[in-house]
Amino acid sequence: MGTLKLEMTFVFFLTCLCFVAPVHPAAPPNVTISDLSYKNTDFAMNLYRKISSHHDKNVFFSPLSISASFAALLMASGGVTRQEILRVLNLDQLESSEHPQLIPRLFQLLQENIAQNGSLKLDQNMALFVHQRMELQNEFEDKIRTFFHADVKRVDFADTKGSVSYVNEYIRQKTQNKITEMISTLDETSQLLLINSIFFRGAWQLPFNSDLTRDAPFYIDNYNILQVPMMVKEDKFYTSEDIPLGARLLKLPYQEGVSMLILLPNKGIDYTVIDDEINAEKFQSWVEGLRKTRLEVSMPKFKMAEEYSLHRLLPDMGMTSLFTSSANLTNLSMEPGLKLSEVLHKAVVEVDETGTTAAASTTIGIVPYSLPRMFLINRPFFFFIYHEDTKCLLFMGRVINPSSN
Secondary structure, three states: OOOOOOEEEEEEEEEEEEOOOOEOOOOOOOOOHHHHHHHHHHHHHHHHHHHHOOOOOOEEEOHHHHHHHHHHHHOEOOHHHHHHHHHHOOOHHHOOOOOOOHHHHHHHHHHHHHHOOOOOOEEEEEEEEEEOOOOOOHHHHHHHHHHHOOEEEEEOOOOHHHHHHHHHHHHHHHOOOOOOOOOOOOOOOOOEEEEEEEEEEEEEOOOOOHHHOEEEEEEOOOOOEEEEEEEEEEEEEEEEEEOOOOEEEEEEEEOOOEEEEEEEEOOOOOHHHHHOOOOHHHHHHHHHOOEEEEEEEEEEOEEEEEEEEHHHHHHHHOOOHHHOOOOOOOOOOOOOOOOEEEEEEEEEEEEEOOOOOOOHHHHOOEEOOOOOEEEEOOOOEEEEEEEOOOOEEEEEEEEOOOOOO
16 A cells, blocks of 8 residues: 655744834843743743634644744834733743843744754745835844844835735745735835745654545534544554643654644533643643553544734734834834734645654643553644744644635
């Protein structure tokens, strides 16, 4: 029987449409990229709760891409605007006036650590599209290139059609045609556009056999049952159970130092109850509590394409002034009236069989499985894509309906 690799492709984009401004960073000594990863995970869980509170559908986004984008803007901001960004990103404890470059430097080191494995197919790109008549502060322009390797491109936003085409073509190339239309319109008064994209493509260490894939029921709830393509694999997997939470965990490693962690609520456990319980401490306890055992894993193939307007979500989390005329972005540009008008992000995830080119107290309640059993993913579940060495959360999602896209 032919064995095909299971391909998972993740693409994330974040767009900040601004009326430009600042540059200034900050943080303390003796902090590491592990501290940044931990803070980013808590931010991810907070943002997930905000997104999920608006609907009971699929969720998928990249917390790393979002954090990196706003960390870049952090260098441009000051005063209340800067403090709000720090609090919402959960980075305020990393700031120190004695080490103003620490936060961007941590992001730089994190990216370098993730990218040091040459076989890992994870491409991060940041681009700053600036109105051709706008004057950026030289220091900000230097910093965004240094710490985030950002492209800085001049655009005539008055030519809205040409600008839209130019930006979309940039994204199309950076995401290998996974996203062909990032934006559809632009305001001719726009002065700055910040786009961050992450593209990940990986093959499982333990590929699924496509000949065993078959249609099987997936229970969205007690009343909605779908027939979906279910992949099957029997082997030794890392797994555990969070008894207090009422959920099982399964790690599916890729070949390049990245893994997917699946959180499957037990039968009868409403996934919305779990929403309020997940945080960075929980995530680390799950990863550290995994033990290897033989399992038969059944997992649905799924594809999601999600889009969010963060300028409507982040103010409710405390990031308000950035989107108003009181925004302090003087470190970016001295031009008056600069604010962030839009923050858009699109995320795409594909799980299929097409082949690829591509701490002690916290472990309480985590019980490793000792007997062979089935891990049947036939109801709503959560998944986390993370970098093994740094525990950095690259992507996070919730699957309610595997066939909705």
